[in-house]
Amino acid sequence: xxxxxxxxxxxxxxxxxxxxxxxxxxxxxxxxxxxxxxxxxxxxxxxxxxxxxxxxxxxxxxxxxxxxxxxxxxxxxxxxxxxxxxxxxxxxxxxxxxxxxxxxxxxxxxxxxxxxxxxxxxxxxxxxxxxxxxxxxxxxxxxxxxxxxxxxxxxxxxxxxxxxxxxxxxxxxxxxxxxxxxxxxxxxxxxxxxxxxxxxxxxxxxxxxxxxxxxxxxxxxxxxxxxxxxxxxxxxxxxxxxxxxxxxxxxxxxxxxxxxxxxxxxxxxxxxxxxxxxxxxxxxxxxxxxxxxxxxxxxxxxxxxxxxxxxxxxxxxxxxxxxxx
Ligand code: ATP
Numbered sequence: 001x002x003x004x005x006x007x008x009x010x011x012x013x014x015x016x017x018x019x020x021x022x023x024x025x026x027x028x029x030x031x032x033x034x035x036x037x038x039x040x041x042x043x044x045x046x047x048x049x050x051x052x053x054x055x056x057x058x059x060x061x062x063x064x065x066x067x068x069x070x071x072x073x074x075x076x077x078x079x080x081x082x083x084x085x086x087x088x089x090x091x092x093x094x095x096x097x098x099x100x101x102x103x104x105x106x107x108x109x110x111x112x113x114x115x116x117x118x119x120x121x122x123x124x125x126x127x128x129x130x131x132x133x134x135x136x137x138x139x140x141x142x143x144x145x146x147x148x149x150x151x152x153x154x155x156x157x158x159x160x161x162x163x164x165x166x167x168x169x170x171x172x173x174x175x176x177x178x179x180x181x182x183x184x185x186x187x188x189x190x191x192x193x194x195x196x197x198x199x200x201x202x203x204x205x206x207x208x209x210x211x212x213x214x215x216x217x218x219x220x221x222x223x224x225x226x227x228x229x230x231x232x233x234x235x236x237x238x239x240x241x242x243x244x245x246x247x248x249x250x251x252x253x254x255x256x257x258x259x260x261x262x263x264x265x266x267x268x269x270x271x272x273x274x275x276x277x278x279x280x281x282x283x284x285x286x287x288x289x290x291x292x293x294x295x296x297x298x299x300x301x302x303x304x305x306x307x308x309x310x311x312x313x314x315x316x317x318x319x320x321x322x323x324x325x
Contacts (some may be wrong), residue, residue, distance in 0.1 A: 001299075002065060004095070005292030006056065008088025009080025009108045010132060011039055011171075014288035015046040015056040017063035017070070020296050022118050024289045025063035028055050035170045039161075045083035052091045059288070067099055074295025077105030078311030079133070085310035086258065093308075105308045106294040108286075109134065109316045110145065111277075114297060115290035116252040120277035123248065124160070126240045128233060132157035132172070137236050139244045139318060145316045148243065149197035149236040150306065154172040156229060157255050159201040163169030163225060166209040166216055177222045178258050184223025188216060192228055197239060199232040230261045234268050236242060247274045256284035297323040 002025070007014040011032045017025040032039070032047040060067060067077050075092035078085060089105075102229035126148075127138040135156040137149040154162065157174055164173020191207055193200035208221050237249060249269050255261060262278045269276035283290065301322040 001071045001097045001296065002069050003042050003074050003292040003295050004056070004060065004089045004101075005288040005295060006073070006075040006092050006305045007108070007286055007288040007291045008048050008052075008084050009076045009078070010084055010108060010286060011044055012286040013052055013055055013088070014286065015059035016288035016292050017034070017059055017065060018289050018292035018296070022293060025065065026059045027287055027289045028059045028062065029287055030055050033171060037165070037171070041083050041170060043054060044081065045087055048084055048087035052087060052287055053167040053271070056091060056095070070099070070101055072295055072299055073101050073103045074292050075103070076108045076111070076291050077308065078108065078314035080310075080312060082106060082310060082312045088312055089308070096251055102299075103305060103308060104295045104299055104304055105311075106291060106298060107314055107316060108291070109136075110319055110321075111290040111294035112252045113138065113145070113250075113316075114248045115165060115283055115293050116277070116279040118293060119280055119283055120250060122250045122275070122277045123164075124246060125248035125250040125277065126181050126244060126246050128237050128249060128251045129253045130156040130233065130255035130261070132161065135201070135233070136316070137197070137233075137240045139240060139246060140321065141244055144321050145319065147315070147317055148240040149199065151199045151201050153200060153202040154205070157253070159185040159205045159229065160225070160255070163208055163221075166212060172254070174255055174258065176289065177226065178260065179259065180219050181226045182223075184217075184221075186220050187227060188220050188224040190224055191229045192232060194232050194235055197236055199236055201229055204228060226258070230264050233261070233273055234264050237265065238268050238272065241272060247272075249274055249276050251276070251278045252284065254285040257281045
Protein backbone atom coordinates (compact mmCIF):
# COMPACT_ATOMS: atom_id res chain seq x y z
CA UNK A 1 0.00 0.00 0.00
CA UNK A 2 1.43 3.38 -0.99
CA UNK A 3 0.88 6.34 1.28
CA UNK A 4 1.40 10.00 0.54
CA UNK A 5 2.35 11.85 3.71
CA UNK A 6 2.40 15.53 4.59
CA UNK A 7 4.28 17.14 7.49
CA UNK A 8 3.83 20.77 8.54
CA UNK A 9 3.92 21.03 12.34
CA UNK A 10 6.63 23.68 12.56
CA UNK A 11 9.45 25.03 10.35
CA UNK A 12 9.51 22.17 7.79
CA UNK A 13 7.00 21.43 5.07
CA UNK A 14 7.58 17.88 3.93
CA UNK A 15 5.95 15.35 1.62
CA UNK A 16 6.85 11.71 1.20
CA UNK A 17 5.70 8.51 -0.43
CA UNK A 18 6.26 5.37 1.65
CA UNK A 19 5.00 1.81 1.27
CA UNK A 20 3.56 -0.54 3.91
CA UNK A 21 6.90 -2.36 4.28
CA UNK A 22 8.51 0.89 5.41
CA UNK A 23 10.34 1.58 2.14
CA UNK A 24 10.67 5.32 1.59
CA UNK A 25 10.18 6.08 -2.10
CA UNK A 26 10.59 9.82 -1.71
CA UNK A 27 11.12 12.30 1.11
CA UNK A 28 11.07 15.97 0.10
CA UNK A 29 11.54 18.73 2.68
CA UNK A 30 11.58 22.49 2.55
CA UNK A 31 12.61 24.17 5.78
CA UNK A 32 11.90 27.77 6.75
CA UNK A 33 15.24 29.25 7.88
CA UNK A 34 16.52 32.65 8.92
CA UNK A 35 19.92 34.31 9.12
CA UNK A 36 19.43 36.15 12.40
CA UNK A 37 15.93 36.16 13.87
CA UNK A 38 13.85 33.23 15.23
CA UNK A 39 10.68 31.51 13.98
CA UNK A 40 7.70 33.78 13.31
CA UNK A 41 4.55 31.65 13.06
CA UNK A 42 2.86 33.79 10.39
CA UNK A 43 5.96 33.82 8.18
CA UNK A 44 6.38 30.06 8.61
CA UNK A 45 2.77 29.43 7.56
CA UNK A 46 3.21 31.71 4.52
CA UNK A 47 6.30 29.71 3.58
CA UNK A 48 4.30 26.46 3.78
CA UNK A 49 1.46 27.92 1.74
CA UNK A 50 3.87 29.10 -0.97
CA UNK A 51 5.81 25.86 -1.42
CA UNK A 52 3.31 23.17 -0.27
CA UNK A 53 1.94 22.15 -3.70
CA UNK A 54 5.40 22.03 -5.28
CA UNK A 55 6.81 19.86 -2.48
CA UNK A 56 3.92 17.38 -2.76
CA UNK A 57 4.17 17.11 -6.55
CA UNK A 58 7.94 16.67 -6.29
CA UNK A 59 7.46 13.81 -3.79
CA UNK A 60 5.06 12.04 -6.18
CA UNK A 61 7.40 12.61 -9.14
CA UNK A 62 10.50 11.42 -7.26
CA UNK A 63 8.66 8.26 -6.12
CA UNK A 64 7.94 7.51 -9.82
CA UNK A 65 4.30 6.67 -9.13
CA UNK A 66 0.95 7.87 -10.41
CA UNK A 67 -1.53 9.60 -8.13
CA UNK A 68 -3.87 6.65 -8.73
CA UNK A 69 -1.35 4.35 -6.96
CA UNK A 70 -1.78 6.24 -3.67
CA UNK A 71 -4.16 4.43 -1.32
CA UNK A 72 -3.86 6.64 1.78
CA UNK A 73 -3.00 10.22 2.67
CA UNK A 74 -1.50 10.73 6.11
CA UNK A 75 -0.86 14.13 7.67
CA UNK A 76 0.44 15.62 10.92
CA UNK A 77 -2.61 16.55 12.97
CA UNK A 78 -0.60 17.87 15.94
CA UNK A 79 1.00 18.90 18.16
CA UNK A 80 2.47 21.95 16.49
CA UNK A 81 2.08 25.58 15.49
CA UNK A 82 -1.61 26.09 14.65
CA UNK A 83 -1.01 28.21 11.54
CA UNK A 84 1.49 25.70 10.13
CA UNK A 85 -0.74 22.72 10.92
CA UNK A 86 -3.63 24.34 9.07
CA UNK A 87 -1.56 24.63 5.87
CA UNK A 88 -0.72 20.90 5.93
CA UNK A 89 -4.28 19.92 6.69
CA UNK A 90 -5.71 22.14 3.94
CA UNK A 91 -3.53 20.54 1.25
CA UNK A 92 -4.12 17.02 2.60
CA UNK A 93 -7.88 17.52 2.50
CA UNK A 94 -7.71 19.00 -1.01
CA UNK A 95 -5.74 16.02 -2.34
CA UNK A 96 -7.94 13.54 -0.50
CA UNK A 97 -11.13 15.07 -1.90
CA UNK A 98 -9.87 15.64 -5.44
CA UNK A 99 -8.61 12.06 -5.88
CA UNK A 100 -11.00 10.28 -3.44
CA UNK A 101 -8.18 8.91 -1.28
CA UNK A 102 -8.85 8.17 2.41
CA UNK A 103 -7.28 10.64 4.82
CA UNK A 104 -5.82 9.92 8.25
CA UNK A 105 -4.46 12.42 10.80
CA UNK A 106 -1.66 11.20 13.07
CA UNK A 107 0.25 12.38 16.12
CA UNK A 108 3.60 13.88 15.11
CA UNK A 109 5.41 12.67 18.25
CA UNK A 110 4.20 9.07 17.85
CA UNK A 111 5.54 9.32 14.30
CA UNK A 112 9.02 10.33 15.59
CA UNK A 113 8.96 7.35 17.97
CA UNK A 114 7.75 4.78 15.45
CA UNK A 115 10.13 5.79 12.64
CA UNK A 116 12.92 5.54 15.24
CA UNK A 117 11.87 1.96 16.03
CA UNK A 118 11.59 1.11 12.33
CA UNK A 119 15.04 2.48 11.52
CA UNK A 120 16.96 1.12 14.51
CA UNK A 121 15.00 -2.11 15.21
CA UNK A 122 14.75 -1.10 18.89
CA UNK A 123 11.86 -3.07 20.40
CA UNK A 124 10.60 -1.49 23.58
CA UNK A 125 12.92 1.37 24.50
CA UNK A 126 12.89 4.39 26.74
CA UNK A 127 12.67 7.25 24.22
CA UNK A 128 14.60 10.46 24.68
CA UNK A 129 12.65 12.84 22.49
CA UNK A 130 14.42 16.17 22.12
CA UNK A 131 13.28 18.57 19.43
CA UNK A 132 12.55 22.25 18.92
CA UNK A 133 9.24 21.98 20.72
CA UNK A 134 9.63 19.01 23.07
CA UNK A 135 11.97 17.42 25.60
CA UNK A 136 10.32 14.27 26.89
CA UNK A 137 11.41 10.95 28.30
CA UNK A 138 8.77 8.49 27.06
CA UNK A 139 8.13 4.77 27.37
CA UNK A 140 5.27 2.44 26.42
CA UNK A 141 3.86 1.18 29.71
CA UNK A 142 0.43 -0.14 30.69
CA UNK A 143 -0.96 0.02 27.14
CA UNK A 144 0.04 3.56 26.17
CA UNK A 145 2.95 5.90 25.70
CA UNK A 146 3.62 7.68 28.99
CA UNK A 147 5.80 10.69 29.66
CA UNK A 148 8.14 9.93 32.55
CA UNK A 149 9.98 13.23 32.55
CA UNK A 150 9.94 16.47 30.60
CA UNK A 151 10.65 20.18 30.51
CA UNK A 152 7.38 22.08 30.36
CA UNK A 153 8.74 25.62 30.18
CA UNK A 154 11.00 25.43 27.10
CA UNK A 155 12.17 22.49 25.00
CA UNK A 156 15.85 21.62 24.55
CA UNK A 157 15.98 22.66 20.87
CA UNK A 158 14.10 25.86 21.62
CA UNK A 159 16.42 26.61 24.54
CA UNK A 160 19.46 26.20 22.26
CA UNK A 161 17.80 28.35 19.59
CA UNK A 162 17.01 31.05 22.19
CA UNK A 163 20.62 31.15 23.30
CA UNK A 164 21.70 31.17 19.65
CA UNK A 165 19.42 34.15 18.98
CA UNK A 166 21.16 36.13 21.72
CA UNK A 167 24.47 35.30 20.03
CA UNK A 168 23.08 36.26 16.58
CA UNK A 169 23.44 32.72 15.20
CA UNK A 170 20.09 32.62 13.34
CA UNK A 171 17.75 29.62 13.12
CA UNK A 172 18.31 26.74 13.72
CA UNK A 173 21.08 27.48 16.20
CA UNK A 174 21.59 23.94 17.57
CA UNK A 175 24.14 22.80 14.93
CA UNK A 176 26.09 26.08 15.24
CA UNK A 177 26.18 25.77 19.04
CA UNK A 178 27.47 22.20 18.63
CA UNK A 179 30.36 23.47 16.46
CA UNK A 180 31.19 26.36 18.81
CA UNK A 181 31.07 23.99 21.82
CA UNK A 182 33.92 21.98 20.31
CA UNK A 183 36.12 25.10 20.60
CA UNK A 184 35.21 25.67 24.29
CA UNK A 185 38.15 25.45 26.69
CA UNK A 186 36.66 25.95 30.15
CA UNK A 187 33.50 24.84 31.93
CA UNK A 188 31.43 27.80 33.16
CA UNK A 189 29.20 26.95 36.13
CA UNK A 190 25.49 27.06 35.14
CA UNK A 191 22.32 26.13 37.09
CA UNK A 192 21.68 22.36 36.99
CA UNK A 193 17.96 21.84 37.67
CA UNK A 194 16.40 18.39 37.90
CA UNK A 195 13.12 18.27 39.82
CA UNK A 196 12.05 14.68 40.39
CA UNK A 197 11.87 13.30 36.87
CA UNK A 198 11.52 16.72 35.21
CA UNK A 199 14.23 19.05 33.96
CA UNK A 200 14.22 22.85 33.74
CA UNK A 201 16.01 24.59 30.86
CA UNK A 202 14.65 28.16 31.00
CA UNK A 203 16.72 29.51 33.91
CA UNK A 204 19.96 28.10 32.55
CA UNK A 205 19.52 29.82 29.18
CA UNK A 206 18.76 33.19 30.80
CA UNK A 207 21.82 32.74 33.01
CA UNK A 208 24.01 31.88 30.02
CA UNK A 209 22.72 34.90 28.04
CA UNK A 210 23.50 37.18 30.99
CA UNK A 211 27.03 35.78 31.23
CA UNK A 212 27.48 36.32 27.47
CA UNK A 213 26.40 39.96 27.87
CA UNK A 214 29.01 40.32 30.63
CA UNK A 215 31.73 39.17 28.23
CA UNK A 216 32.05 35.40 28.86
CA UNK A 217 33.38 33.59 25.79
CA UNK A 218 30.68 32.22 23.47
CA UNK A 219 32.65 29.01 22.85
CA UNK A 220 32.95 28.29 26.59
CA UNK A 221 29.27 29.07 27.12
CA UNK A 222 28.15 26.81 24.23
CA UNK A 223 30.29 24.00 25.65
CA UNK A 224 29.03 24.52 29.22
CA UNK A 225 25.40 24.85 28.14
CA UNK A 226 25.53 21.57 26.23
CA UNK A 227 27.35 19.72 29.04
CA UNK A 228 24.89 20.91 31.71
CA UNK A 229 21.62 20.48 29.81
CA UNK A 230 22.61 17.11 28.37
CA UNK A 231 23.75 15.82 31.80
CA UNK A 232 20.32 16.70 33.22
CA UNK A 233 18.64 14.67 30.47
CA UNK A 234 20.98 11.71 30.93
CA UNK A 235 20.24 11.64 34.67
CA UNK A 236 16.48 11.46 34.12
CA UNK A 237 16.84 8.91 31.31
CA UNK A 238 18.86 6.63 33.55
CA UNK A 239 16.18 6.79 36.23
CA UNK A 240 13.43 6.07 33.69
CA UNK A 241 15.39 2.99 32.51
CA UNK A 242 15.58 1.71 36.09
CA UNK A 243 11.95 2.56 36.87
CA UNK A 244 10.54 0.86 33.75
CA UNK A 245 13.05 -1.97 33.92
CA UNK A 246 13.96 -1.52 30.24
CA UNK A 247 17.29 -2.07 28.54
CA UNK A 248 17.12 0.09 25.41
CA UNK A 249 17.35 3.85 24.89
CA UNK A 250 16.26 5.42 21.60
CA UNK A 251 17.22 9.03 20.94
CA UNK A 252 14.91 10.89 18.55
CA UNK A 253 13.96 14.45 17.51
CA UNK A 254 16.02 17.20 15.87
CA UNK A 255 18.54 17.52 18.74
CA UNK A 256 19.39 13.81 18.27
CA UNK A 257 21.72 15.06 15.53
CA UNK A 258 24.03 16.33 18.31
CA UNK A 259 27.06 14.04 18.60
CA UNK A 260 27.94 15.07 22.16
CA UNK A 261 24.43 14.18 23.40
CA UNK A 262 24.73 10.79 21.64
CA UNK A 263 28.11 10.22 23.29
CA UNK A 264 26.83 11.02 26.80
CA UNK A 265 23.79 8.75 26.47
CA UNK A 266 25.97 6.00 25.02
CA UNK A 267 28.32 6.11 28.02
CA UNK A 268 25.39 5.91 30.47
CA UNK A 269 23.85 2.99 28.55
CA UNK A 270 27.15 1.13 28.46
CA UNK A 271 27.49 1.47 32.25
CA UNK A 272 23.95 0.08 32.71
CA UNK A 273 24.46 -2.66 30.09
CA UNK A 274 21.62 -1.16 28.05
CA UNK A 275 21.60 -0.68 24.26
CA UNK A 276 21.73 2.83 22.85
CA UNK A 277 20.11 3.61 19.50
CA UNK A 278 20.32 7.08 17.95
CA UNK A 279 17.87 7.58 15.11
CA UNK A 280 19.85 8.17 11.84
CA UNK A 281 20.62 11.90 11.63
CA UNK A 282 18.73 12.18 8.32
CA UNK A 283 15.53 11.14 10.11
CA UNK A 284 16.09 12.93 13.44
CA UNK A 285 14.29 16.17 12.54
CA UNK A 286 10.87 16.78 11.04
CA UNK A 287 10.06 14.99 7.79
CA UNK A 288 7.01 13.42 6.18
CA UNK A 289 8.18 9.78 5.82
CA UNK A 290 7.54 9.22 9.53
CA UNK A 291 4.02 10.62 9.14
CA UNK A 292 3.39 8.14 6.32
CA UNK A 293 4.71 5.22 8.37
CA UNK A 294 2.53 6.23 11.34
CA UNK A 295 -0.52 6.43 9.04
CA UNK A 296 0.22 2.93 7.70
CA UNK A 297 0.54 1.52 11.24
CA UNK A 298 -2.78 3.01 12.32
CA UNK A 299 -4.90 2.79 9.16
CA UNK A 300 -6.15 -0.77 9.51
CA UNK A 301 -6.43 -0.59 13.31
CA UNK A 302 -8.76 2.31 13.95
CA UNK A 303 -11.84 4.11 12.78
CA UNK A 304 -11.10 7.09 10.51
CA UNK A 305 -12.58 10.36 11.78
CA UNK A 306 -15.04 12.18 9.51
CA UNK A 307 -14.43 15.78 10.52
CA UNK A 308 -10.68 15.87 10.91
CA UNK A 309 -9.22 19.01 12.46
CA UNK A 310 -5.80 20.09 13.73
CA UNK A 311 -4.81 19.31 17.35
CA UNK A 312 -2.11 21.87 18.27
CA UNK A 313 -1.76 20.71 21.91
CA UNK A 314 -2.11 16.94 21.38
CA UNK A 315 0.01 15.12 23.97
CA UNK A 316 1.35 11.67 23.30
CA UNK A 317 -0.24 10.22 26.43
CA UNK A 318 -3.66 11.04 24.94
CA UNK A 319 -3.08 8.76 21.93
CA UNK A 320 -4.64 5.28 21.83
CA UNK A 321 -1.74 3.10 20.68
CA UNK A 322 -3.99 0.63 18.84
CA UNK A 323 -1.12 -0.51 16.59
CA UNK A 324 1.00 -1.80 19.50
CA UNK A 325 0.18 -5.26 20.83
P1 ATP B 1 8.80 18.90 17.07
O1 ATP B 1 9.42 17.79 16.25
O2 ATP B 1 8.64 18.56 18.49
O3 ATP B 1 7.55 19.45 16.44
P2 ATP B 1 10.53 20.83 15.87
O4 ATP B 1 9.76 20.58 14.65
O5 ATP B 1 10.81 22.25 16.17
O6 ATP B 1 9.82 20.13 17.08
P3 ATP B 1 12.86 19.22 15.01
O7 ATP B 1 12.89 19.45 13.54
O8 ATP B 1 12.66 17.83 15.45
O9 ATP B 1 11.92 20.14 15.87
O10 ATP B 1 14.22 19.79 15.60
C1 ATP B 1 14.66 21.10 15.38
C2 ATP B 1 15.54 21.50 16.54
O11 ATP B 1 16.72 20.68 16.57
C3 ATP B 1 16.01 22.94 16.47
O12 ATP B 1 15.76 23.53 17.73
C4 ATP B 1 17.51 22.81 16.19
O13 ATP B 1 18.27 23.88 16.74
C5 ATP B 1 17.83 21.50 16.85
N1 ATP B 1 19.04 20.86 16.30
C6 ATP B 1 19.25 20.44 15.02
N2 ATP B 1 20.51 19.94 14.89
C7 ATP B 1 21.10 20.06 16.11
C8 ATP B 1 22.39 19.75 16.61
N3 ATP B 1 23.34 19.21 15.86
N4 ATP B 1 22.64 20.01 17.93
C9 ATP B 1 21.68 20.55 18.71
N5 ATP B 1 20.46 20.87 18.29
C10 ATP B 1 20.16 20.64 17.01
